[in-house]
Amino acid sequence: MNCESLRDSYELFVFGTLEGPEREEIAAHLQRACPECSAGVNRARVLATNLGSIAPPVDAPGHLRAHIMRAVVQATPRMHSFWESIFWRMAFPVSAAAALTLLLVVFGLGREIGSLNLELKTLQKSAADSRKREQVLVSRANAYRAALALMSARESREVRFGPGLKPNKQPDGRVYLNPKGLVMIASNFPAPPKGRTYELWLLRKSTKGAEPAGVFDPDASGGAMHVLARNINVNDIAALAVSDEPPGGVQERTGAIVMVVPVTGMTR
Numbered sequence: 001m002n003c004e005s006l007r008d009s010y011e012l013f014v015f016g017t018l019e020g021p022e023r024e025e026i027a028a029h030l031q032r033a034c035p036e037c038s039a040g041v042n043r044a045r046v047l048a049t050n051l052g053s054i055a056p057p058v059d060a061p062g063h064l065r066a067h068i069m070r071a072v073v074q075a076t077p078r079m080h081s082f083w084e085s086i087f088w089r090m091a092f093p094v095s096a097a098a099a100l101t102l103l104l105v106v107f108g109l110g111r112e113i114g115s116l117n118l119e120l121k122t123l124q125k126s127a128a129d130s131r132k133r134e135q136v137l138v139s140r141a142n143a144y145r146a147a148l149a150l151m152s153a154r155e156s157r158e159v160r161f162g163p164g165l166k167p168n169k170q171p172d173g174r175v176y177l178n179p180k181g182l183v184m185i186a187s188n189f190p191a192p193p194k195g196r197t198y199e200l201w202l203l204r205k206s207t208k209g210a211e212p213a214g215v216f217d218p219d220a221s222g223g224a225m226h227v228l229a230r231n232i233n234v235n236d237i238a239a240l241a242v243s244d245e246p247p248g249g250v251q252e253r254t255g256a257i258v259m260v261v262p263v264t265g266m267t268r
């Protein structure tokens with residue numbers, strides 16, 4: 001099980017109410033000092049401590065107390081790892097008041113508990129946000145890696161274009177064509193019309209058709225990098241073209257052509 005799927009179980013783990021494979025998994029993650037699960041369980045333990053200190057000092061009715069104590073006692077005589085047993089001891093100070101606090105926490109009673117849960121949600125959300133950010137960075141790093149591989153491959157053909165003779169700036173850059181894909185690196189791309197994106201097309205020699213080859217957006221300074229990671233028939237490409245299209249791209253061109261780069265005769 002990965003940390004992601006264990007995330008919602010940290011509190012239950014700390015409170016000792018988690019059963020089955022999840023319990024074993026979290027224990028295993030803690031044992032190998034998994035940073036995410038260790039931090040998560042720590043957070044849950046801090047939460048439990050805070051809850052303990054704000055819970056109203058109510059005396060549990062006798063039968064309830066007995067019930068809770070029995071539950072606690074039944075849950076304890078298992079084999080625990082060193083760390084788990086420490087968490088266990090912290091989560092289970094053996095007194096009736098603490099046991100009642102536990103009960104309150106486990107069933108989410110009390111306004112204070114509600115607000116703390118809210119805070120916990122916020123914490124979890126910001127963790128999810130940073131995970132998302134990390135995913136963006138990872139996929140960008142992967143794109144650079146793929147680009148580098150295609151650019152440096154010996155069988156790749158380099159096609160240069162721009163900047164053109166006209167006074168108005170035209171995109172200029174290079175395209176590296178490889179049987180396994182292509183990379184386009186360009187500068188001076190004007191921003192696409194509002195609500196549109198750029199789509200690259202492969203113009204075929206054989207079919208005279210245009211094959212969609214992915215969408216891209218230039219950055220604020222007009223730079224663009226586009227990687228197409230799929231097999232292409234390099235020898236059948238007569239030209240590359242770029243048009244502006246709706247977000248996500250289309251199968252048949254609808255927008256204005258921004259540039260055309262003939263491939264024949266411009267290879268290295």
Ligand SMILES: [Zn+2]
Pocket residue numbers: 002003029034035036037038
């Ligand atoms: Zn983990």
